[in-house]
Amino acid sequence: MxxxxxxxxxVWGMLPVRFEIExxxxxxxxxxxxxxxxxxxxxxxxxxxxxxxYEIIDELTKILVQAVAEDxxxxxxxxxxxxxxxxxxxxxxxxxxHALLSVYLRYHNSGGRKSVxxxxxxxxxxxxxxxxxxxxxxxxxPLNRYLTNNLHRRPLSASRLARVALSERxxxxxxxxxxxxKAPEEVARxxxxxx
Numbered sequence: 054m055x056x057x058x059x060x061x062x063x064v065w066g067m068l069p070v071r072f073e074i075e076x077x078x079x080x081x082x083x084x085x086x087x088x089x090x091x092x093x094x095x096x097x098x099x100x101x102x103x104x105x106x107y108e109i110i111d112e113l114t115k116i117l118v119q120a121v122a123e124d125x126x127x128x129x130x131x132x133x134x135x136x137x138x139x140x141x142x143x144x145x146x147x148x149x150x151h152a153l154l155s156v157y158l159r160y161h162n163s164g165g166r167k168s169v170x171x172x173x174x175x176x177x178x179x180x181x182x183x184x185x186x187x188x189x190x191x192x193x194x195p196l197n198r199y200l201t202n203n204l205h206r207r208p209l210s211a212s213r214l215a216r217v218a219l220s221e222r223x224x225x226x227x228x229x230x231x232x233x234x235k236a237p238e239e240v241a242r243x244x245x246x247x248x
Contacts, residue, residue, distance in 0.1 A: 057204065058125050058132075068121060068199070073114045075195035080110055086188040088160030109156070116152045117196045120145045145209065149196075150218035153189050161185075186215050 059068070076083060084090055084106050093102035127144040161184070190211035197208035 058128055059121065059204070061122075061125075064118060064122050064125060068118050069114055071199070072117045072195045073110060075198070076110045076113055076117075076192075079191060079194070080106055083113070083188070083191050084109060086184060086191055087157055088184075092160050112156060113192050116149065116156070117193070119152075120149045120196065121199070123148055146214060146217055147221075149193065149209070150214045151221060153192055153214065154185070154218035154221075156192075157185055157188050183215075185219075186211055189214050189218075 087109060089102070089105055089109060093105055123144040193209055193211060193214065200206045201208050
């Protein structure tokens with residue numbers, strides 16, 4: 054079953070308000086999970102912390118709305134090309150993974166993930182855990198509610214977002230380390246040749 058696409062007026066007009074209200078309801082949890090309170094302390098009389106809290110909610114709102122807009126654009130392009138084999142391209146996961154990791158790393162030195170053993174129906178399973186995972190899970194909750202209730206799609210996996218974000222970050226770090234190992238003349242030559 055193919056889900057309907059949201060109209061641009063709904064994406065840019067109604068969704069920001071909806072997401073902001075839902076994120077604001079969980080502002081304390083989100084600010085604790087992203088590390089804002091470790092940086093500034095709670096908002097009890099701290100003007101900077103209070104301002105940062107509202108800015109985080111505003112930024113997360115924009116990130117979620119942009120993810121929906123990019124997804125709608127990719128799906129619209131896919132639909133305009135007619136039926137094709139396979140799923141439409143994925144726009145939401147890479148965008149959200151990078152954007153949410155960037156917010157998280159603003160207040161943390163690193164972002165790792167942990168797998169913990171848990172029992173489901175008497176069988177051992179692995180489950181994602183850790184502060185980055187918990188932050189992503191809380192941040193995408195309004196988006197998941199919108200995807201499942203309004204678009205009748207499956208919710209996004211916080212585990213998958215964390216894996217994609219950290220995988221991309223590892224690749225970037227490896228590329229930077231490779232550049233630093235090259236001789237300065239080699240880097241200069243490469244820059245001149247690549248213009």
